[in-house]
Amino acid sequence: MSNTSDFSKPQVTDPYVDVTAEINALACDLAQGLDPATTNPANLPVGAVRFNSANGFWEKFNGTAWSALAAVYNVVAAQAKKLQQAVTLALTGDITGSASFDGSGNVSIAATLSNVNPNPGTAGDATTVPVLTTNAKGQVTAMATAAIAFPSSIAGNAGTVSTVGGASGGTVNGNLFASNPGGEAQVGAVGAGQNPAYLYNNASAWGLYSASGGSIVTFNRSNNHVVVGGVDTTAIVQNNGGTYGINISGNAATASRAHPLRADGAAWDLNWSGQGGQPTWLVGSNDGANFYVWNPSNFSVNYATTANYARTAGSATVADSLANCNCTCFPAGTRVLMADGTQRSIETIRPGDRVMGADGKPVAVLAIDRPLLGDRRMLTFEDASLLWSEEHALWTCDAAGKQWWWSANPGRWRLEAAVGAIRGLKDNGSLRTGQGHVFAHLEGWRERRVVEAPGFGPATPLYLPLTGGVPIVVGGYVAGAGVDEWGFDYAAFRWDPRALRR
Incomplete structure (x- = not known):
């Protein structure tokens, strides 16, 4: 036996003794199928075939490496697709059924439970009860009915209870x-x-x-x-043609009156659900025990600790500033685009300064609003690119391409228009609101989600340059600067950031 055969030999130069050994080695290795476990031949020709006992494959030599001939010659039981002969799988006993299985796919067996009850159906009714018979396996083998015995009477007499x-x-x-x-x-x-x-x-x-x-x-x-x-x-109580009489014993003159109860059990329990509007009459009390009907027209209010707005006021220390303040503003540090192309913090702008209008034309600042935030929310975009009080108007475009003013709190904005804080629009109910709009920006239209900005108290100072209604660019966005449709034709205005780059 040899495992050192050389398929380039014998050569004509080999001596006779060497030729015999070389031929024997070749024959021995071939007889063992060139199995690498027992042979180690050299100079094999391209296309040589061997059996590899290590993996169970017949392999072919391509001149450099061996590759398996599994697709043609190799059969591996673990990878068989189908049995050569199908078998039958069967269930016997109380449940029977069978199916043919050849390994090519899953099979299902339709099982049948043997009938053990010769009288199936419904048993029992209003006068009978079912009687069931079962076997040791719990199966019902018989079913019948039995009558229910009801007592017919109870005996008794005059002398016996x-x-x-x-x-x-x-x-x-x-x-x-x-x-x-x-x-x-x-x-x-x-x-x-x-x-x-x-x-x-x-x-x-x-x-x-x-x-x-x-x-x-x-x-x-x-x-x-x-x-x-x-x-x-x-x-x-008697029925007398629809009239009912009642007799009550007792002294009505001295009877105690009925009291509604408070939640603590004392007299008077008043539940107030919170009504809107202006009432004609009110029920109230000065001492918590005696309640009266009050006429609100007789009420007099001397002062209020806080007030968002007033439609009319005989005298007020801040009435003039409210009437001249549009109250929709930005915090310090907000950048405003000036007429010369530079940007300045909003709190540094003064009357007479010239800012860039959103229509691409410089416009003079007429006045500066400086209100406090008060009870309003401060809003921002999710990327924190702008901060503003919730009712301030920003220029937007909807999915249909129509442009118009937008406010997160149009109700508050309309109140300020109603009291003259701003002149507003010809139709103050036309403001857009909610999410899903794109906002006018120096770089074009930007889709932004609006969220509430935390950390701003009622004493936060706010600022807004007033331009007589011409919109300005604040933080890169087109914003109202004292919205006034009578002073600026918003119906004709269309945002085009190229107008600011000329």
Whole structure:
């Protein structure tokens, strides 16, 4: 046996003895299938085939490396696609079924449960109950019915009290009161210290009475009246052609009056749900006990700690500033585009300075608003590129390409227009609101989501240059500067950032 055969030999220069050894080595390696586990031949020709016992593959030599001939020659049981001969899988016993399986795919077995009940169906009704028979496996093997036995009567007589449903017994074999109209029957069992109650029936009446307290309920056969506890109910309430009478014993003159209760149990419980609008009348109290109806027209208000706006005021220390303030402003540090192309912080701008209008024309600043934030929210975009008070108007474009003013709080904006803080639009209800709009910016249109900016208190100072209605560029965005549709034609205005680059 040899594992050193050389397929480039024998050569003509080899001596006779070497030729024999070389041929024997070649034959030996070929007889072993050139298996690398036992042979190590040299100079194999391209296309040589060997069996590799290490992986179970027949392999072919390409001159450099061996590659498996699995697709043609190799068969691996773990990768078989189909059994050569199909087999039958079967279920036997109480559940039967079978299916043919050849390994090419999953199979399902339709199982059948053997019938063990010769009388299937529904058993039992209002007068019968089902009777079921089962085997050791819990299967119902038979089903029948049995009648329900109901007691027909309870015996009793005039001289003997029988118990109905009680622990002391009683005979259930006749009429409740037997045939004697004077018979009685005890109702239910009684415990220590308790008195039984009895049903009775005689020629004059039938009813219920207690051995200790006498009659409980009686029906009088002679007048068809019902007596409860000795009181004829006909004397309390009677039907007289639709008119009802009532008798009440007691002294009405000295009776206490009924009080509504407060939540703590004291007199008067007033629940207020919070009504809107201007009331005609009010219910109120000075002392928490005596409540009166008040006329709001007689009310007088001397002063208010805080006030957002007033439609009319006889005198007010801040009335003039409110009337001349559009109240929709920006915090310090906000950058404003000036007429010369530079940008300045909004708090440094003064009346007479010239800013760049959104229409590309320089415009003079007429006045500066300097209100406080108060109870309003401060808003920003998610990228924090701009901060402003919630009602301030910004220029936007909708999905249809229509441009118009937008405000996060148009209701507050309209209130400021109503009190003259701003002149506003011809139709103050036309402002857009909500998410989903794109905003005018120096770099074009930007889609931004608006969120609330935390950390700004009521005393935060705000600023806004007033331009007589011409929109300006604040923080790169087109914003109102004292919106005034009578002073600037917004219906004709279309944002074009190229106008600011000329």
